Amino acid sequence: MLVGYARVSTNEQETQLQLDALKAAGVRTIYAEKTSGIGPRPELHRALSALRPGYTLVVYKVDRLARSLKDLLHLLERLRSGGASLRSLTEPVDTSSAMGELVLQILGAVAQFERSIIRERCEAGRVAARARGVRFGRQRMFSKTEDRLAFELYTRGNLSFKEIGGLLGVSYTAARDAVRREIAFRR
Structure with a gap:
């Protein structure tokens, strides 16, 4: 049986694209939420609780599921120990095979690397701005x-x-x- 999970980060975004793709893939039970990947994700926990041996958790993209490679590997282990697998609709990921697991782990590592580079670039930009005299935060009310x-x-x-x-x-x-x-x- 297929269980779907869809997530967007803000209330301004819509899950409709993900929901349509999940339904087109034959997923009948779908858990969706509008929440940051950082905060609590109650619908993800409901989706994981609904999984049984032989079930497959289906997501539109892996980045909708995990915050980091560590989080992804933890979720993968939870799925594996429960006898379930993971499938992504837009990436070549299907953990029902060893090759699918390898591809998922590589994608997770690349995504984490990309986030680290972005974080480093942002910090370098802040350091350069401070060196130029830019001040961050709210402006003082008084002289x-x-x-x-x-x-x-x-x-x-x-x-x-x-x-x-x-x-x-x-x-x-x-x-x-x-x-x-x-x-x-x-x-």
Whole structure:
């Protein structure tokens, strides 16, 4: 028996392409979800629980199933120990044969390598940007002069952060952070 699993990463994406392909492949029981590969995947766990010896888990692409090579190998072992196999509709993967398992492991290793290279490139880009003076994160609400003014209002005016924020047209937290920065600067 065939059990299908489809996943997209965000609510803006649609599973329809995957669902249509799974149905065209003869899959009648399909578990689908819209969730990141990082968070919990309850439908995947339901699909895995539905598998019995001789069943096949069918996915549109292997990357819809596993987060990393380690995760993929763990899922493969779980399928193998339960007597089930895995088949991908868009890749030459069918773990009911030794060759299919080899191809799956190679594809998983290549995908993990690709993610590592992307991560390295992103980090190199961030390092280069910092070297050029680019600052990441939200822009500060106050200049150093305004930090001093908030500090003066806090220490001399006996005003609360909420009152300072109201006077300066910013939130309570922006006023509090300005005072804390000035305190840290004066130490």
